[in-house]
Amino acid sequence: MSSYPFHEIEPRWQKFWDDNKTFKAVEDNSVPEEKRRYILDMFPYPSGAGLHVGHPEGYTATDIYCRYLRMNGYNVLHPMGYDSFGLPAENYAIKTGQPPRKTTEENIVHFTKQIKSLGFSYDWDRQVQTHNPEYYRWTQWIFLQLYKKGLAYESDKPINWCSSCKTGLANEEVKDGKCERCGQIVERRSIRQWVLKITSYAEELLTDLDKLDWTDSIKAMQRNWIGRSEGANVTFSLTGAAEAHGHIEVYTTRPDTLFGATYMVLSPEHDLVQKITTDEQRPGVESYIDKASHKSDLERTDLAKDKTGVFTGAYAVNPVNGKEIPVWISDYILISYGTGAIMAVPGHDQRDWEFARKFDLPIIEVLQGGEVEKEAYTGDGPHVNSEYLNGMGKKEAIDAIIEGLEKDEKGFKTINYKLRDWIFSRQRYWGEPIPLVHCPECGIVPVPEDQLPLTLPEVKSYEPSGTGESPLANIDEWVNCECPVCGGHGKRETNTMPQWAGSCWYYLRFIDPDNKGIFVDPEKEKYWMPVDLYVGGAEHAVLHLLYARFWHKVLFDIGAVSTAEPFQRLINQGMITSFAYMRPDKVLVPVDEVNIDGENYIEKATGVRLEQVIAKMSKSLKNVINPDDIIEKFGADSMRIYEMFMGPLEVSMPWQTNGLAGVHRFLNRVWDVAGRPMDKGEPPAALVKVLHKTLKKVGNDTGKLDFNTAIAQMMIYINEVYREKVCWKKLWKPFVLVLAPYAPHLAEEMWRMLGYSDTLAYEAYPVWDDSLAADDEKEIVLQVNGKVRAKITVAAGTGKEELEKLAREDSKIAEWTEGKTVIKVIAVPDRLVNFVVKG
Ligand SMILES: [Zn+2]
Ligand SMILES: [Zn+2]
Numbered sequence: 001m002s003s004y005p006f007h008e009i010e011p012r013w014q015k016f017w018d019d020n021k022t023f024k025a026v027e028d029n030s031v032p033e034e035k036r037r038y039i040l041d042m043f044p045y046p047s048g049a050g051l052h053v054g055h056p057e058g059y060t061a062t063d064i065y066c067r068y069l070r071m072n073g074y075n076v077l078h079p080m081g082y083d084s085f086g087l088p089a090e091n092y093a094i095k096t097g098q099p100p101r102k103t104t105e106e107n108i109v110h111f112t113k114q115i116k117s118l119g120f121s122y123d124w125d126r127q128v129q130t131h132n133p134e135y136y137r138w139t140q141w142i143f144l145q146l147y148k149k150g151l152a153y154e155s156d157k158p159i160n161w162c163s164s165c166k167t168g169l170a171n172e173e174v175k176d177g178k179c180e181r182c183g184q185i186v187e188r189r190s191i192r193q194w195v196l197k198i199t200s201y202a203e204e205l206l207t208d209l210d211k212l213d214w215t216d217s218i219k220a221m222q223r224n225w226i227g228r229s230e231g232a233n234v235t236f237s238l239t240g241a242a243e244a245h246g247h248i249e250v251y252t253t254r255p256d257t258l259f260g261a262t263y264m265v266l267s268p269e270h271d272l273v274q275k276i277t278t279d280e281q282r283p284g285v286e287s288y289i290d291k292a293s294h295k296s297d298l299e300r301t302d303l304a305k306d307k308t309g310v311f312t313g314a315y316a317v318n319p320v321n322g323k324e325i326p327v328w329i330s331d332y333i334l335i336s337y338g339t340g341a342i343m344a345v346p347g348h349d350q351r352d353w354e355f356a357r358k359f360d361l362p363i364i365e366v367l368q369g370g371e372v373e374k375e376a377y378t379g380d381g382p383h384v385n386s387e388y389l390n391g392m393g394k395k396e397a398i399d400a401i402i403e404g405l406e407k408d409e410k411g412f413k414t415i416n417y418k419l420r421d422w423i424f425s426r427q428r429y430w431g432e433p434i435p436l437v438h439c440p441e442c443g444i445v446p447v448p449e450d451q452l453p454l455t456l457p458e459v460k461s462y463e464p465s466g467t468g469e470s471p472l473a474n475i476d477e478w479v480n481c482e483c484p485v486c487g488g489h490g491k492r493e494t495n496t497m498p499q500w501a502g503s504c505w506y507y508l509r510f511i512d513p514d515n516k517g518i519f520v521d522p523e524k525e526k527y528w529m530p531v532d533l534y535v536g537g538a539e540h541a542v543l544h545l546l547y548a549r550f551w552h553k554v555l556f557d558i559g560a561v562s563t564a565e566p567f568q569r570l571i572n573q574g575m576i577t578s579f580a581y582m583r584p585d586k587v588l589v590p591v592d593e594v595n596i597d598g599e600n601y602i603e604k605a606t607g608v609r610l611e612q613v614i615a616k617m618s619k620s621l622k623n624v625i626n627p628d629d630i631i632e633k634f635g636a637d638s639m640r641i642y643e644m645f646m647g648p649l650e651v652s653m654p655w656q657t658n659g660l661a662g663v664h665r666f667l668n669r670v671w672d673v674a675g676r677p678m679d680k681g682e683p684p685a686a687l688v689k690v691l692h693k694t695l696k697k698v699g700n701d702t703g704k705l706d707f708n709t710a711i712a713q714m715m716i717y718i719n720e721v722y723r724e725k726v727c728w729k730k731l732w733k734p735f736v737l738v739l740a741p742y743a744p745h746l747a748e749e750m751w752r753m754l755g756y757s758d759t760l761a762y763e764a765y766p767v768w769d770d771s772l773a774a775d776d777e778k779e780i781v782l783q784v785n786g787k788v789r790a791k792i793t794v795a796a797g798t799g800k801e802e803l804e805k806l807a808r809e810d811s812k813i814a815e816w817t818e819g820k821t822v823i824k825v826i827a828v829p830d831r832l833v834n835f836v837v838k839g
Contacts (some may be wrong), residue, residue: 003664004671006635010745014116022759023078023121027527031075038077038528039066040507040567042536042544043128045083045499046107048092051114052617053625053643053655058535058573060640061649061705063120065533067741068702070121071765077528078121079510081128082108085136086499087165087181090430094463100430101458104131114627118636119744121761126513130502131430135509137453138519139501140435142551144446145558147436151197152424154444158269158335159423160297161189166464168193170423170498171336172225172543177298180543185296191468194425194434194495198550202226202417204564205549213569215650221541227418229253232402234343234411236264239324242276242314248327251338251416254345255405256397258320259386260366261343262356264327265309268292269335276327278313285310285329292331300331307332307355318343319410320401321387330355336420347372422547424498429462429471431496439483439490448484454492470494503544504551507531507566522562530563538572545570571705574652576643578623580615583608588615590622614654625655637743638664644707644742666715667746669722670739674750676727683728690720691731692772698738699765707742714739729754734766782807783834784816800827807833 017023039062044055066078084104092107093100108129115122128135146152160169164184168191173180198205206226209219231253238247248264266273268289277285288310292300299305309330316327332351333342346356346363353376356363363372368384370377383389388404389397405411425434435447435454447454457478462471472494473479483490505519511528512520545567552566581594581601589610595602601610617624630639642663646653683691694717701710714735721731733754740747740760751760775795780803782790790812794803804827807813813835820837827833 004635004668004746006637006667006745009749010117010119010631010636013745013748014119016748016759017119017121017761018116018124020759021123021125022761023123024125025075025077025079025123027524028075029527035074036077036528037066037069037074037533038507038531039069039533040078040510040531040535041080042534042540043081043083043503043506044111045086045088046104046111047088048096048103048107050107050110051627053576053627053630054537054573055115056118056627056639057576057643057649058537059115059118059120060643061571061573061707062533062535063640063744064644064702064707064741065705066121067744067761068765070762071737071740071760073764077126077510078123079126079128080115080120080122080124081126081506081510082111082130083499083503083506084108084129084131085431085497085502087167087426087428087430088499089131090428090462091165091181093430099458100462101131104430117631118627118640121744126510128506128509128513130506133453133455134516136432136502138509139432139497139505140447140452140454141449141519142505142555143432143497143501144435144449144452145560146196146551146554147446149554149558151200151554153195153197154192155195155421156190156192158188158190159193160186161191162186163466165428166466167426167428168423170500171420172422172546174297177296185298187296188293189468191427192495193423194493196422196424196550198422198546199417199419201550201553202228202419204553205419205546208549208553208565212565212567214567215570215572218538218541218545218570218572222546225419225542225546227416229416229418231255231414231416232398232405232411233339233414234258234319234405236316236319236325236343238276238327239315239317241278242316242327245272245275248272248316248341249339250341250343251414252343253416254348254398255401255411256383256386256389256392256394257345257348257366258318258343258401259383259389260345260347260364261318261325262346262362262364263325263344264316265330265333265342265344265355266312266327267333267335267340268329268331270329270333270340272341273312273329276312276314281311281313285312288329288331295331297334297336300334307351307358309355309359311359319405319408326361328355328359337418338416346376348376348378350376350378352376422550424501425495426498427468427470428464428496429456429459431498432456432501433472434493434495434497436493437481437483437490438493439486439488441488442483442485442490445483445485445490451484456496470496472496500544500547504548505555507548508555508561519560522560526562529561530566530568532568534567534570535573536570537575541572572650574647574650576617576625576646577614577652577654578617578621578625579654579656580613580621580623581610582613583610588613588621590620592622617655625657630660634660634664635667635745637746638667641667641711641742645711647708649705649707663711666718667743669718670743670746670750673718673721673727674732674736674753676725678732678754679726679728681728683731687720687724687728687731689772690717691734692768693775695734695738695766695768696770696773699768702738702741711742714742736760737763737766778830780807780830781832782810782813783832784813784837786834789813789816796830798829800829803827803829803833807835 066076069076089104090100093103160174162179162184164182174186232255236248309328312327314327315324344352346352347365365372366386367381369381383392383397402413433454437445479492481490508520512524555561556564581589593604642660694713697713698710736747736750777793778796780792790810804825820839824836
């Protein structure tokens with residue numbers, strides 16, 4: 001069978017949709033609110049590598065859904081744009097020796113061409129690009145609203161610094177102690193920074209998660225990142241010479257273990273260290289601090305590493321029993337975490353226990369149940385050695401000790417968050433200038449809103465200096481300016497915003513992209529918001545998704561938007577991985593150095609047998625799939641359907657070109673049927689039944705985003721229809737319509753062949769006759785350890801999970817499995833369920 005002419009069909013329909021603005025979204029007030037949908041993709045940053053196969057996965061899913069919604073009478077907003085400021089674009093420009101604006105804009109042209117070649121139904125008139133001054137004017141405006149609300153402040157506390165990217169990083173950009181972007185181990189460095197007070201929104205960011213229809217795993221990641229805990233702040237006074245320097249404050253979730261606190265540990269960077277260290281201990285302390293400053297947070301907090309520390313010579317007083325306890329410093333305490341000081345309870349914390357053992361500090365058991373001389377006991381148990389807490393359980397003891405501390409004014413109940421304020425400025429060129437002026441007379445002054453955008457100047461050298469100053473600092477004519485308040489000599493802020501700024505609010509600009517007077521018209525905003533479905537990669541769980549929620553909440557609080565949350569429903573598509581080949585010594589071999597013979601994989605150079613494994617696509621393994629090649633060889637419709645047919649949208653799967661070929665064969669068959677003589681008469685009853693089943697299954701599954709099962713049903717249908725010599729119009733017209741969201745080019749072409757002259761994009765979705773679509777029934781045998789114990793009747797094709805559920809509900813099966821352990825359940829659709837039990 002020769003291939004159908006997708007090379008000719010696909011570009012022609014793409015041009016038709018473009019020319020006719022088929023997918024232009026209009027705020028039509030006659031459409032009732034419940035029939036409006038805002039469906040959003042995470043917009044890409046236009047990297048030099050172009051589109052990879054992961055991009056179209058999410059884009060195809062939303063596109064199918066949008067096309068389905070339009071055919072079901074919904075008014076759909078579905079825009080696309082580019083996240084074009086930031087480090088990736090800038091690093092690419094530096095690598096290729098060209099100005100970032102030039103490379104970014106070239107990349108956008110390339111990306112747009114690639115995205116359009118997949119036939120997505122975007123309203124391209126709404127495109128935004130975050131590096132466009134008309135766009136970032138409003139990014140700057142939102143920053144000023146944050147500044148005016150006291151949510152942006154200057155700080156020179158030590159922050160995470162990437163010496164490779166030559167910029168400060170937010171905590172969210174540090175993964176396992178390394179730069180999220182380049183993998184460099186992050187250092188601590190004190191640099192003047194702009195910081196956003198995201199912590200003011202910690203509680204709302206946490207509790208409002210409950211209102212959202214997001215996957216539990218992403219919600220859990222945000223909850224953990226925000227890290228709310230309840231506990232107490234406890235004050236330890238200092239004694240002896242140190243007494244004059246005040247006290248040490250710690251936060252603990254277990255104040256009930258205070259009687260077991262036998263020493264304290266400060267972070268080497270803690271303010272008190274210099275003040276309380278005795279002369280005798282000073283040399284050791286100084287050299288320890290110096291060593292710690294060269295270690296990354298990752299090295300410092302590695303649980304496996306040998307504990308190190310130095311005694312300061314000072315003592316604090318345990319507030320519950322008046323005992324003097326020594327104050328140490330150790331690098332496993334980070335200044336950025338909590339108060340930078342802890343009370344050590346070695347009996348019940350393993351790290352404290354190891355430290356105490358090493359330095360011969362006392363270990364006291366205060367919770368019964370373990371053997372604290374052997375290891376820390378971290379379980380629960382009645383309190384011992386704890387005076388008035390003795391015999392109490394955890395909750396009772398916590399309440400009692402907090403009451404005691406509050407009465408003595410030695411502590412109080414409090415809530416703590418792990419979330420830290422957002423380090424917002426970058427010492428780089430390619431970002432939004434921060435619209436503030438430093439005036440010697442007036443201090444920090446915002447650029448007046450009517451003077452925005454404050455445009456990014458063209459510079460000769462945009463490479464980062466590494467000095468902690470952005471390249472903008474070298475442009476005198478830009479830096480020196482008039483103070484907007486007193487007219488005196490001022491200097492512009494030279495830090496730029498991080499790459500996350502533009503994506504914090506782009507979904508709002510899509511609603512009203514050309515508005516010159518306001519960032520979004522409130523009426524239009526109300527029309528579309530919130531985003532009904534947001535699809536993108538899970539890697540943004542605590543970056544973009546947290547930052548955007550924060551900005552949105554600020555905008556909500558100043559009355560600029562109508563909803564407290566931006567993204568009502570969120571889905572993370574799985575990753576498309578690839579096969580790779582591994583030697584016995586675990587080294588991966590590039591694909592082009594492997595002889596593949598069936599299931600045998602042999603390294604060409606050595607003859608060594610390799611194991612097929614699943615890995616990320618990477619240039620070095622030569623297993624990257626380029627969408628352009630796929631489209632050239634199989635067409636966009638095949639690529640779209642293949643990516644949706646790989647499995648459920650949220651699951652990661654390896655790319656398999658033979659699967660793609662199978663999908664392409666399916667579309668060839670569709671084309672073959674479409675070219676047959678169309679019979680206007682009545683089709684055979686059996687085929688009508690398959691049609692209605694197909695309409696029902698595809699309709700329901702598409703609405704639930706279960707695209708892989710919908711495609712499987714369309715394949716079943718085509719196999720049935722393909723056997724006939726002719727095609728019946730009654731069978732074909734509705735099928736073309738349900739296929740359309742998946743293979744829009746092919747479907748539009750076949751719609752023409754059926755005699756229609758306009759696009760099918762707004763045709764009514766086919767309705768099915770439930771009585772015709774009804775499933776046949778099947779008798780299912782229920783077994784326990786292979787012996788038949790019952791039979792049930794279910795709809796034919798009932799899936800494994802449902803079968804197992806129905807089987808468990810059967811009273812006979814319940815009897816036979818009672819009191820036994822089910823080791824395994826084997827469910828075979830239309831046939832049987834077997835419970836393998838033990839005991
Ligand atoms: Zn880096
Ligand atoms: Zn001034």
